[in-house]
Amino acid sequence: MTTSLHNLILRAALALSAALALSAAEPADWLLSARWVLPMDPSRAILENAAVAIKGDAILAVGPRAELLKRFTPKQTLHRPDAILLPGLINTHTHAPMSLFRGIADDLRLQEWLEKFIFPAEARNVTPDFVRAGTQLAALEMILGGTTTFTDMYYFEEVIAEATKAAGLRGVLGQTIIGFPVPDAKTPADGLTRTEAFFKRFANDPLIVPAVAPHALYTNSDETLRNCRALANRYNAPLVIHLSETKRENDDIHAQRAKSPTAVLEELGVLTGRTVAAHGVWLDDADLAILKRRGTGIAHCPSSNMKLASGVAPIMKMLALGIPVGLGPDGPAGSNNDFSMFEEMDLAAKLAKVFTGDPQALSAQKALEMATIDGARALGMDKLIGSLEPGKRADLIFVRANAPHAVPLYNAYSQLAYALKTTDVSDVMVNGRWLLRARIPQTLNQAAVLAAARAYQRRILESLKTPPTPAR
Ligand SMILES: [Zn+2]
Known part of the structure; x- marks a missing residue:
């Protein structure tokens, strides 16, 4: 064989193997x-x-x-x-449509803020159109801020789910159940009926995880709370709830029942299933042992807990016990004022340091874990989201x-x-x-979303000029 023929065959063989490698990619x-x-x-x-x-x-x-x-x-x-x-960052606790109330009343205690401003403003303004506009504003801010999953509790949650899907975000969306008439339900029983319809409509949705969201222990009857758990478990859905957010909440429950809110929820069977508890500021060691045993996830809300002076959640104890702790900006109406998960990471780390007197208490890496994989664990979704891994x-x-x-x-x-x-x-x-x-x-028209939000600001201010409705 001549050298040139030999070279030709060699080149052809190399080209063939390269082509095979390419097609095998x-x-x-x-x-x-x-x-x-x-x-x-x-x-x-x-x-x-x-x-x-x-x-x-x-x-x-x-x-x-x-x-x-x-x-x-x-x-x-x-x-x-x-x-x-x-x-993507995972927000484990918020109230998206409250973006339209951003900054409406600041620098107040939680109960005063809720009773004097938020509940009346909600009673007069919250409609399906309001929650759609508010969710679009929230979704736009969350997308621009790197949040890919958010956990919500509000009213007309099915409309929030539609807006969330249209925006392309992933949502764990909790239909709120509360013990007084609200814009989407006259009674908690109505709220539960709506929740079941919501569960059926969004079953197996690729982006939406429907949830039931009893607002808190202190705003619901024992029977309603039991029914919420039973419904959630029937649909294998998460239950999201505010828990021990303020000292007053704990003191009131103690005065009435000589037990902590967590102990009451445990006694009622509310924690027997996938649960995400928001805040968890006033939890003692016995409460933490219950939450650990039940596998309850915690949504730590440092901005909100600081702004409303609710206190400092015992995060270091939770982490030591292996309780999954995610981060939540809470609602933007007065408990935070935005949906920035970057701020929650920064504040979670710094609040833990100043509270324990130890700069090593909560590291930058741990803050990132809380905003991603630990948040996914808190939501019971760590097989799907929270890290970049095959599958x-x-x-x-x-x-x-x-x-x-x-x-x-x-x-x-x-x-x-x-x-x-x-x-x-x-x-x-x-x-x-x-x-x-x-x-x-890519999924929302910024100019239109902001124009709708500004139009709502005018309507909300107008609605608050009339005298308050009689106390419920
Ligand atoms: Zn909240």
Whole structure:
């Protein structure tokens, strides 16, 4: 055989093997890559120059960019050499439509704020159209701030679910049950009937997890609470509730029943199933033992607990016990005023430090865990969301690290918890669908959403000019 013929055969063999390698590469819809990738998987590694491969609504693989580029043939790619790619942030407690009441009454105690301002304003204004406009405003803010899942309790929750789906967000949405007439139900029994219809309508929805949301122990009868649990368990749905938010709540329940609110809920069987308890500020060791035994998740709301002077939740004890603790901004009407999960991470870490006198109490990494994988655990959804791992849903965000407050970057956890802000979020994907690209919302018309919110402000102010309705 001549040398030239030999070379020709060799070249043909090489070309064939390259073609075979190419055709053997796995198909993917997207290959997303960034300078830093925080998968929030059990290793808690910070990967440099890494990538995530996505097909449909699911993550196929996470690993070095060069390796994934060989392994997959993606239809499209997005590489951000100045960004951090991480799981979408998970809000474990909020009241989305209350965005329309943002800042209406600040700097008050919870009971005064609720009874003098919020309950009357709600009685006069909350309609299906109101909750749709409020949810759209909230969804827009949450998407721009890197939140991909939120946990809600409000009225007309089925309308909130429609708006959430249209915005493309994932939601654990709790239909509120409360012991007095409210805009969507004259009685708690009406509320429960509505909740069951809501469960049926959104059963097996890819984005919506319907929940039942008895407002609190102190606003519901024992019978209603038992019925809420029974309904939730019939549909294998979560129950979300406010628990031991204020000292007054604990003192009142103690005076009436010589027990803590948690002990009463336990006695009623309310904790026998998937439960997310918000706040948990005034929990003692016996309460924590009950919550641990029941697998209850906690929504820690540092902004709200600070702003309403509710107190400091015993987070370090919860974490030591292995109770899953997520973060929640709570409602934006007076307990926080926005939906920023970046602020909740920063405040969760700093509040734990100042309260314990120990700067090591709650680290930047732990704050990130609470905003992602621990939040997913608190919601009982950690098999689906909370980390970037093969098989999980493609819920992820890019956060740019090129602003002056982001440079230099020694540790991505530290930067995310203490320096970066919602405005650094550039791209957001939920269930494989882009909701934000290069900071441009993909599913909501910002100008229209803001115009509707401003129109509601005028209507709400007008409604409050008339004298209050008689006390309930
Ligand atoms: Zn709340």
